[in-house]
Amino acid sequence: MAAAAQAVxxxxxxxxxxxxxxxxxxRTEKYVDTPYGKPSDALVLGKIKNVDCVLLARHGKQHTIAPTNVNFRANIWALKAEGCTHILVTTACGSLREEIQPGDVVIIDQFIDRTTKRHQTFYDGGPGCIPGVCHIPMAEPFCTKTREVLIEVAKKLGIKCHSKGTVVTIEGPRFSSRAESLMFRLWGADVINMTTVPEVVLAKEAGICYASVAMATDYDCWKEHEETxxxxxxxxxxxxxANKATSILLTAIPQIAAMGWTETQQNLKNTVEFSTMLPRH
Incomplete structure (x- = not known):
């Protein structure tokens, strides 16, 4: 029997x-705890055009949490526990390409991980954690179906949008040296930020459709004759x-809610199941 569709x-x-x-x-606020500690801030529960939504400020409402110290596991776990089927995120990023201009939106589809200090799995053998070891595939890190909606919506709204892009996520909180910035360009990265990894990885482990609206704010420091x-x-x-990202979300969310997601959700669930090695008894 096919799994019953989970409400979006x-x-x-x-x-x-x-x-x-x-x-x-x-809106109502809800403070929660998880097996991995507390999320960045209270969950803000409410609706967007009649669709149930849960908002979380990645760096805390007062922007007090540095990228390295964001409790990504608690954030994703809390949203999963709240019943979220999808996670849409916004992120500021630097552009590593001439054609991605400050103010442009990029619906990223790949990442390169340059982080060094972050927990990238829920399956780490700690007390209260999920048993086993999970080798989650990452060939397609973002949900293609959700990304397509975001791209289509951006086009309809007349927002300049790049329909794909590779983000390099650095540890931070410092910005790159010029040599690093030039190296990332050679690697084929299109934009740079400090938060996509491990957020996208953990969302995949949690079986959640994840997509990101990246907003280019600058040219990092690779570009000559441009302010760093x-x-x-x-x-x-x-x-x-900011209104560009907001209008994309406000328009995309009701569209996502109107679509069928049973197959996508089942595939995500299967992926997690087939990727997990359980301890032998």
């Missing part, structure tokens, strides 16, 4: 300057362009 519930993880709770109607990246420049660009 969308988790939204808001990045720097992209985590405004006002997008939700009928700085915090005030990033924030200024986000302030001017």
């Amino acid at each position: 519930k969308v988790g939204i993880i808001g990045g720097s300057g992209l985590d405004d709770p006002d997008i939700l109607e009928g 990246v700085s915090v005030d420049k990033v924030l200024k660009m986000l302030k001017e362009n």
Whole structure:
């Protein structure tokens, strides 16, 4: 018998300057705990055009949590426990390509991991953790079906959008040296940020459809005759362009909720199951 369709519930993880709770109607806050500790902040529960949503500020509401210290496992676990079938995230990023201009949106489809200090699995053998070892496949890290909706919506809204891109996630909190920035370009990365990994990996382990709306804010530091990246420049660009990410989410969420996801959810579940090696008794 086919699995019954789970009602769509969308988790939204808001990045720097992209985590405004006002997008939700009928908001309530909920503080939760997980086997992996506390998430970045309270979960904000509410609706977007009649679709149940849960908003979480990745760096905390006051932006007090550095990228390295984000409790990614608790964040994804909390959204999963709340019944989220999808996670849509926003992230600020630097552009490593001339054609991706500050203010452009990129619906990323691949990543390169340059992080060094982060827990990348729920299956780490700790007390209260899931038993076994999970070797989750990562050939297609993001949910293709969800990405297609975001791309289509961006086009309809007339927002300049790149329909794919490889993000390199660095440990941070520092920005790259120029040599690193040039190296990442040679590697084939299109944009750079500090948070996609391990968020996307953990979402896949949790069996959740995950997609990201990346907002280019600067040209990192590779580009000659261009001001190098700085915090005030990033924030200024986000302030001017945050409405793009918001309008994509507001339009995409009801569309996602109207689609059938049974097969996608079953495939995700199977992937996790087939990737997990359980302890022998």
